Amino acid sequence: MSYLLESRSEPTMQKQYVSLEEQQEKINEVRELLGDLPTEMPGFLSDSTIRRFLHARNWSSVQATKTLKEAVKWRRQYKPENIRWEDISEKENEVKRAYIPDYLDNNGRTVLVGRPSLKSVTSEKEQIKQLVYNLENLTMNSGNAPENVVWVIDFRGWTLSSTPLAMTRQSMNIIQNYYPGLVSVVILCNPPKIFQSFWKIINYFIEPGMKEKVKFVYANNSESLRIMADMFDLDKLESEFGGRNTSGIDIVEYSARMQRRDRIRGGLEDENGNASTSLP
Incomplete structure (x- = not known):
């Protein structure tokens, strides 16, 4: 396997260029097709969300509307x-x-x-909840720019039992159907040889557009390290991905940061930490 691989999928339809004016026209078309749904979920069905779904569906108003309606149905139930x-x-x-x-x-x-x-020390249900929690937080930073997330996955020590197929399939379904257009690149770092068999299986339920975003990177290849150096500040990037950061995750600091983001998501603070003026 070479140092950096595109997944072996059929080429997808080339993404068409859409000007900002045309994007707004598409967004307005989708709003009309959605009917009263934007009133029911104004926070979710914002222009930025609709733009992201349109981008993921190659600016097809019909396809984007269909996916959005499916996402609304899921959100009503899952919340x-x-x-x-x-x-x-x-x-x-x-x-x-x-x-x-x-x-x-x-x-x-x-x-x-x-x-x-x-x-994991929790049930698959709890793992999916954490995935959704992370995805909700990632949408906070997406703004008007679709595909604004880089997903870096460390496969050192991975075995077939590490990732149950059913949960992998459920996770990909959530990402592709309820959060489309969010992920820009998926970097698979140091997958072992046995992962090739797993990859062939999960290819069947990964959309072609998502497959094209997948990159395989290996720590023992100098060109792979150069690619990571071009993409990241190595002083901040974790050492297992070729960076110089060996400090690991500080759970206390991380907990405080995520609670702060929860308050912002809940409308209790603005992004500068000030109390929302819309509160009574």
């Missing part, structure tokens, strides 16, 4: 906006498996770190 830091079970262990670091990549994109080889 992801209500998940808070306090709802995450076994925080210290689970955060080590998946967390949002306090640095961005060199293009200003939010980073999500995953370590599936670390054994």
